[in-house]
Amino acid sequence: MKYFLRVITLCLLVACSKQDNLGDVEDIPGLGGDTWVKGPLDKWLYDSLTVPYNIAVKYKWDQFEFELDKTLVPPKESQVIPVMKAVKKVWMDTYIAAAGELFFKRYCPKFFILSGSASWNENGTITLGTAEGGRKVVLYLVNDFRTKDMEGYQPEDAARVKQVFRVIEHEFAHILHQQIMYPVTFRQISKGLYTANWNNISNAKANRDGFVTAYAMASYDEDFAEMIATMLVEGRDGFDRIVNSIPPGFSANGISQAEARSRLRAKEAQVVSYYQTIWQMDFYRLQARTRNEIVRLLY
CATH class of the missing domain: 3.40.390.70 (Collagenase (Catalytic Domain))
Known part of the structure; x- marks a missing residue:
């Protein structure tokens, strides 16, 4: 059973004078108000994934991309390129080699959302990834992703990394059989x-x-x-x-x-x-x- 956050809104009727300056209200992150200067990370994502495959990767935190009743951790920016490079090598490049770019471009999900931590469920299980309508894939546990060429890698990290790949392969399998x-x-x-x-x-x-x-x-x-x-x-x-x-x-x-x-x-x-x-x-x-x-x- 899923429990959904119930929001009780208290509506107060107040009068606003013409002198009230609503423009002074701060922008709310995740609702379109947050901007940043694009850097090397954004350029790599754009050049490596967006230009050739029309795949966007969202790593800046936006709680509304996830279930609101879950406590999650944002991804570390230092983890984004290593994770997506590995995804490209293990999943993207192998399918392209097997079936061609046209196949991949047609059926691959176009939007990746990254979370630093896992998503725990009420029954004690962990959600490591989800897919919506063959368009959006959410990857969790990004902050724990380590391959052998990354600092701090331990043999036990291999199991966690394989789980990330399992999630992607699993969700892509759903996309294919839904077609x-x-x-x-x-x-x-x-x-x-x-x-x-x-x-x-x-x-x-x-x-x-x-x-x-x-x-x-x-x-x-x-x-x-x-x-x-x-x-x-x-x-x-x-x-x-x-x-x-x-x-x-x-x-x-x-x-x-x-x-x-x-x-x-x-x-x-x-x-x-x-x-x-x-x-x-x-x-x-x-x-x-x-x-x-x-x-x-x-x-």
């Missing part, structure tokens, strides 16, 4: 096992039921997007490890090891076929490129 839906047969693979209580299930338990992550159990669409995001970010070997790590025996839902593995392989095949048939892309080549870029950044 052309994946085959209805995908919905039959794990029919009856989707649940709104996915946040109470571990990834390991979800794997035993034939899901790549616990979040994949939320719905058909999330299952499809999670398959794509996981396969791209973890690579072919990483996905194989997930499948092969499912232990013998039966899950709580009565799914055997062999059946769980079979379901994940069936979903993999559906994803590969969807990319080839609908978008004329070799998914495994896209997967290899994406994983190679991630390895270069993190290991």
Whole structure:
């Protein structure tokens, strides 16, 4: 359940004389009153993303771009270029290499909003990114983003960075299937096992039921997007490890090891076929490129 901030407005009737100077009221940041002298950061964003792809990146803080009931931290300006450079290498360049600039320009979201921190939900889960109508993507945890060439990088930072890429790949997968839906047969693979209580299930338990992550159990669409995001970010070997790590025996839902593995392989095949048939892309080549870029950044 989401709780929305209720604003009670007290209206006072007051008289204004002709002498009142309303122009003395200070501009309110985020409502059009805030301006700044464009610097090297703005030039890089404009030259690297806006000119070639018509993508705008908003890093100056504006609470109205986010849910008003969340406490968030603005992004550090020093983080903006490293984050967007990595996004360009891992997501943009790999899709362009696989499908061409025309494809990317047509379907890529045009507006990125950056938040320095994560967005915590009432049920204890964390929102790491959102997308609206295939147009706007919100990325959280920008201030914790560190690759191996950044000061202070630790091996454990790799997991957080991969989560940022997972968010982007996941949301772009939604954009694609909202343009052309994946085959209805995908919905039959794990029919009856989707649940709104996915946040109470571990990834390991979800794997035993034939899901790549616990979040994949939320719905058909999330299952499809999670398959794509996981396969791209973890690579072919990483996905194989997930499948092969499912232990013998039966899950709580009565799914055997062999059946769980079979379901994940069936979903993999559906994803590969969807990319080839609908978008004329070799998914495994896209997967290899994406994983190679991630390895270069993190290991």
